[in-house]
Amino acid sequence: MKRIKRILLTGAVPLAILLSSWLLFAFLYQTDNKYTQKASQPICGILSLSEKDLRQAPLRYLIREWEFYPDVLFTPQTFADKKPGTYRQYISVGQYGGMEAGNIHRSPHGIGTYRLTIQLPKGMRTYALELPEIFSAYAFYINQELKAQSGDPNPESYTPCIKEKTVVFQGEGTINLLLAVSDFSWIYSGLTYPPAFGLADAVINARENYLLIRMAALLLGFLGLILSLYLGFRAHWKKGLLYALQCIFYLGYTAFPLLHRFFATDVNPWYALQLFCFYAMLLMAVLLQNSLCQIRGKIAGIWPFICAAGTVAAFLTGICASRLGLTAFYSFSLLSAVLKYGSAVYLLIVSGVAVRNRRRFSLLLLYTSEFFAVSLLADRVMPLFEPIRGGWFIEIGGTGLMLGLACALCRDLGEAYKRSLTLAEEYRLMERQLSMQKEHYRQLTQQIEAARTASHDLRHHMRTLRTLADRASLPDIRRYLEEYEPHTEPRDVITYSNHPAADAILSYYAGVALRIHAEFSAVLQLPESLNIPDTDLCILLGNLLENAVEACERQTAGKRFVYLRGEATGRQLRLVIDNSFDGIITEREGRYFSSKRKGFGLGIHSVRSIVEAHGGLVLFEPGDQVFKASVFIPLK
Known part of the structure; x- marks a missing residue:
């Protein structure tokens, strides 16, 4: 699968x-x-529009067959006086990258004039023409009137300036568009992007929609x-x-x-x-x-x-x-x-x-x-x-x-x-483990010191008893022994495991269980050579036991207990912990929610990570009032 x-x-x-x-x-x-919009396009520099054309496509992009006059800057007056006798070609917007207009021997920089004639239907209407980025300075005319200018296209006083502009005008009949452009500044030059033309509302709405999408992308x-x-x-x-x-x-x-x-x-x-x-x-x-x-x-x-x-x-x-x-x-x-x-x-x-x-x-x-x-x-x-x-x-x-x-x-x-949360939890457990081991060491030290003191004092007690025996003073001997016996009561340290680090953790949680009035029983026998690092073993035991005693502490009725059994049988380490709890547990898809914070429990996640890292298996089995955790880890 x-x-x-x-x-x-x-x-x-x-x-x-x-x-x-x-x-x-x-x-x-x-x-x-x-470029693929279904709308009529200019032919040989002339665009004819009817009422039907405007109804079907109130907005169009002027792409095809502009008149282009290279190396000259014309004005409408030039065409009013007489038709220019200079070289002319028809080009489409986007056909070439610059003023070279397909001639590889020419410079991409220079000057040129674009011209287009539009025949509008009868009846005055409000139209709009959107001028895109035009490189890099231009003067734009409608009929004889200068409608927009960006920078200064005159080569002698050339000043580049880029700004998109929308020209709104009223018109009918024949109108002439003339764009005189200069570029000596950029990789592209001239009319690189197609202008939008149509009824004013259609042009402005299309522009607003485009700007809205751009602003959404920016946001x-x-x-x-x-x-x-x-x-x-x-x-x-x-x-x-x-x-x-x-x-x-x-x-x-x-x-x-x-x-x-x-x-x-x-x-x-x-x-x-x-x-x-x-x-x-x-x-x-x-x-x-x-x-x-x-x-x-x-x-x-x-x-x-x-x-x-x-x-x-x-x-x-x-x-x-x-x-x-x-x-x-x-x-x-x-x-x-x-x-x-x-x-x-x-x-x-x-x-x-x-x-x-x-x-x-x-x-x-x-x-x-x-x-x-x-x-x-x-x-x-x-x-x-x-x-x-x-x-x-x-x-x-x-x-x-x-x-x-x-x-x-x-x-x-x-x-x-x-x-990071797991590491913080492990760091907290390591600190607790260190404090457990220190307390365990302190208790052992106290016992050793008490034994050394008792051994040292025993010589004096023996001398005193010998003296009393030489005097045949049996009542004095009995009185002395009665006074001495209360000071010699054994003070044993309970050992739960033959592994020092594990024993320290077990001893710590035995004390915690005692404070919350929970019965605690643990037996953990481990081999001398264990392929699991002490840090992983302590984090594993610490998380399991901490969850167990906390579950007991939340319990308001019934007997509280924590039982741990662990041994290495064959080539496998087996740990089983049973603890009482209040029967309330929140689980989703095999993952348990924490009772101390929002989200899933870090302790159980840490246990799973350690066991799986060593190729083992962990099982959590909640019952009515008993929660059972079983860990199986293969040993090398």
Whole structure:
């Protein structure tokens, strides 16, 4: 049964995640994609809209066949005077990365003019045009009127500035859109993302929905940051601090669309920081997965080093973008692919090795790594994708990866907290064991000292009795003996076990049982050579006996008792403890709740851990008024 379950978890489930993830991204590509939206598009620089078109699609994205005039900055007056006699081509938004417009011999930086004619249906209506991030300075005109400007596109006084803007206007009939753009600052240039156009309410509602989802993602990252910082510093939890760094980079990367929506910024250092945040997220994911999967040695440091170097290289590329050419940008594109796909493959390999080694959380990490890898593959296979409402494929995959790491870290923290409680309980028991042994030693010392004193005094008593005997004073001898006998009553130390440490614990709890008026009986015979460390044996006995006497103490009626029997028979150590209790016990799925604190009992958990660590078996059998604990541990 376990083998079948293992096959399902490592074979069928990953295959199902692969298929479902791919179907998810294919679904998003068709339903939440500006490039696949079912709406009429411009043809040869002209978009004709009818009443029916507006009813069917009140919002559309202007993607196809813009007129593009490279190396010139036109104004509407240029076209009013006469049609320009310069070179013109029709391009689609996203077709090229910059002003080179497909010409590998041209610089990605430069100037250019985009123009589009829209034929609106009759009747004045309120329309809106949303201008996305346009690199890196522009002037936007509707007909003859300047409607928006960001920075200064004039090459002689060039000033870059990035800010998303929404232009609202009323119109009918034919309108001309003209966008004059300059870029000498960034990797991308010109009109990189498609503008949204349509009825004002539709454009504004779509933007608000997008911003709402972005803010929800930011809130999620912020909560993760606060929680991981608190736990990281409070519990000295290094993984929590690493995850806090990842949340910081996630917030930095996710916040940039909001930043450019509400604030006008320069290109650098902001876009360089955005690049840095993205690749730093990959680096943090690799480091966290290494830690959770317990990857050690030089191999664990090779790819993180490559990621760190790539992150620095990406930041420097962004800072120096204004001085780089097309070859450098192609090289950076190659570096970006190596970092993204290499990290995905590395995460899959690490989680796969962890699954083979049966590490904790390995299956969860394998599933989320697979989801992230599929998002990268979808981004490669379906490149013409820009979300209308949600996030980019890589953002969705990265968010899934972060959530998977968060779940694994929460489980890791829970187990670490449980281990800390167990260690604290064991430390308390060890301190008690030490005090027991000290008390046991004190009693033995007192007995030895009393015996030495009695031996020393016996010479004097014998001399006195000899003198009285020489005098034949029998009455004096009898009187002397009567006075001497009360001082010679035996004061024995009861021994429960031939094992000194175990005997000390048994003696301690015998005294506790006496104080609560419980009958105590214990016999524990152990071999001279025992493969169980004294610390484990004492913690085992201490937890069992402490639970037993505490159960007796809570008992309000009936006889209180604690009986322990233990011996090594054959090649097995057998311990049986019977104790009375009040019959009240809270159990769930074989685990017992503590009567001293909320949650499950630590003592029983510690007993189970020690017994299972030595390949043994422990049984707890609650009866009506008697609780029985049996321990069986194989001996070497």
